[in-house]
Amino acid sequence: MKISFLIHTVYGIGGTIRTTLNLAEELADRHEVEIVSVFRHRDIPLFTIDPRITVVPLVDTRPKSPTCEKEHPDQLTPAEFFPRTEARFKEYSKLTDERVRAHYARSDADVVIGTRPGLVAYAARFAPEGAVLIGQEHMTYNHHKPALREELRPHLEALDAFVTVSEGDAAVWREQMRLPGTRVLCIPNSVPEPMVAPSDQSGTTVVAAGRLSPEKRYDVLIRAFAKVVAVRPEWTLRICGWGTERDKLRRHIDTLGLHNHVFLMGPRSPIEPEWVKGAIAASTSRHESFGMTLVESMRCGVPMVSTDCDYGPREIIKDGEDGLLVPVGDVDAVAAALLRLIEDEGLRRRMGEAALRNARRFDPSVIAERYDDLFTELGAGTRKRRAVAAGAAVRDQSAAVRDLGAAPGSGAPTGGGAHSAVPDVQDEAPREHPADDEGHDGDAGFAPVADCVAEADGSLTVTLLAPPAPTDRTAPAAPTDPPARPDAPRLVAVLQGRDPVERTYAFRADGTLSIPAGEDLAEGNWVCHVEDPATGARAPLTARAVDQRGSLRPADRMGPGDGVRHLVPYRRPPGHLLELRSWVRAVHAEAGDIALTDDRATLTGRLLGPVTDRADRPELVMRRYDSHEEVAVPGAWLSGDRFRIDLPWEELAGRRRREQDTWALWLRYAPDRAPVKIARLLDDVVAKADVFAYRPVRRHKRRPLLLARRLVRKVRRQPQLMVELTLRYDGHNALYVRVTDA
DSSP: OEEEEEESOSSSOSHHHHHHHHHHHHHTTTSEEEEEEEEEOSSSOSSOOOTTSEEEEEEEOOTTOTTOOTTOTTTTSBOSSSOTTSTTGGGOBHHHHHHHHHHHHSOOOSEEEEOSHHHHHHHHHHSOTTOEEEEEESSOGGGSOHHHHHHHHHHHHTOSEEEESSHHHHHHHHHHSOOTTSEEEEOOOOOOOOSSOOOOSOSSEEEEESOOSGGGOHHHHHHHHHHHHHHOTTOEEEEEOOSTTHHHHHHHHHHTTOTTTEEEEEOOSSSHHHHTTOSEEEEOOSOBSSOHHHHHHHHTTOOEEEEOOTBHHHHHOOBTTTEEEEOTTOHHHHHHHHHHHHHOHHHHHHHHHHHHHHGGGGOHHHHHHHHHHHHHHTTTTTSOOOOOOHHHHHHHHHHHHHHHTOOTTSSSOSSOOTTOSSTTSOSSSOOSSOOOSSSOOSTTSOOOEEEEEEOTTSOEEEEEEEOOOOSSOOSOOOSSOOOOOTTSOEEEEEEOSSSOEEEEEEOOTTSEEEEOTTOOOOSEEEEEEEEOTTTOOEEEOEEEEEEOGGGSOGGGGOOTTOOEEEEEEEEETTTTEEEEEEEEESSEEEEEEEEEOSSOEEEEEEEESOOOSOOSSOEEEEEETTSOOEEEEEOEEOGGGEEEEEEOHHHHHHTOOSSEEEEEEEEEOSTTSOOEEEEOOSSSOSOOTTTSOOOOEEEEOOOTTHHHHHHHHHHTTOOOOEEEEEEEEOTTSBEEEEEEEO
């Protein structure tokens, strides 16, 4: 049987994309599956797509693509067949109408599934004759405006089934919109078993994830966390995702002074390695048709605190057993629930174990079986379907070109492959293991894939999932862990730079290898490849999942006098390649919390390394980039080699010489020693700049007769001339101050 999913785009990130891929992957075990993506706005999808799934992009909107069709005349013409009251109507066009129609005119799909209201309308109008038509509701009845519901009615009546993701929403649809010929039922979304080990509910991190949009009400969560921090200041909140609310949430964090406790992590895929870093999960949405993040966190063994919104949460969480439900918008209730789990580790662990157990009912195998039963009940694959001869397909395609007035190569259908309606755009699932950009062109003949785990002792374990073709690996494995065989594939880590350095590690017979803690890997980025020893062929190593939990708190493993040797594995976008970020410092000044007010910034940190001649007082040395100019400020030592220093805002504002001044921060810890850069290295975040962010501080420009000038400008109601000082982290995670005009 052939199943066709019609989706807005499969190249982004979000709940509909994720659940579509989960279901499609499970159905691919028993059926032919394609995902028709109306738009393609990036080269490589953010989610890894099973190679058994055929991806068919229809309209290329990649800005730098030679086949970009944003300015195609028909893309600038409004759609005729897409519902006008649909939220994304302005993105659809005469071109999308024609591309969807042309694709399904040649399709032999037995089942067509529309994944949003407008695409349900497309499926009802353009699906092959005889195909089973299914609409999916990933929002709720009440989420849609009455005008859209009425515009959809004839399309919903043409469906064989309309599937919601909660029983509560299905009941509302059945009650409010009578569809006699359409079966309305609930089949929840599916979430697969995580690729990483479950959380042990230890640590001091709360994790939230999802689109940064108004309905998620992250402002409620942030305000609640301010109350949590007032009681338990060692806890932090990580919010994973992106969206239109990011800047607003950033300002909210700054206003509440939570920059040391609440972090916007950006999008993370896969999300499971982020969930398992948490001891608690949180969701404060005002409505959730289902709640993918709830099930994802539960499958990772993390108990969830969620608002009891319509409809998903109450059908997923068993309140008091595997999570806690709180009223929508109630900041105090959210804070109290979080503190209840924070204060009671035993309860937290019991709920985490129950969450892991109860969430198995959402496994893709269970959900796919329900869809398979539905397909069978609706007669999929048994109806007489329209046969489309090859000649008819060619004639139809030629007519489409004439109708569009397009020339070959313009992006209109011009005779692409059997599964594509767009020329010069991939006809198949995007390559999930593309050659990297370091000069490897993918000619090795294999595409290695691996998982990587940062262990609690700081070592790394790499498990090869898709090894290269063996030369001779028929010998049985020994009962114990044997040494690597000479013909075993090897991991080759290459340090990027002018003079590349390589380190080689052999995989054991079970496909694993270990990189010991404290391994001699020079500071920098190490790109991982797999080499077949028989041929010498080498291919970049794609990471399926990277578990960074062992990289979270390396300082806990360090003894007195130890220098820094810290290794963090990560997936490098866009190709999801495995890289290792190594930091090696004999003596290091680790940046910690920064107390920030309008009047001052106070930096705290910790000095690490074999320091025996420490000065009576530490000294902050601020050096202007591209200059020998310095500003030195004394600080104070705290217990445990920690230090505290006030930054000289007024001094830096008065020394501004250029449109943008940049001052690097160094710590002079001993009178006869060179100062060391102050940097933040000791955690799992490879690039700090967008995660550890600090609000700017404004100061008046220092000029002659400053007070008189300020008074004159105030009387004249003119804006004051100000400079802005901002603490930031650079590409090497070193701290600096940027001074610009406000």
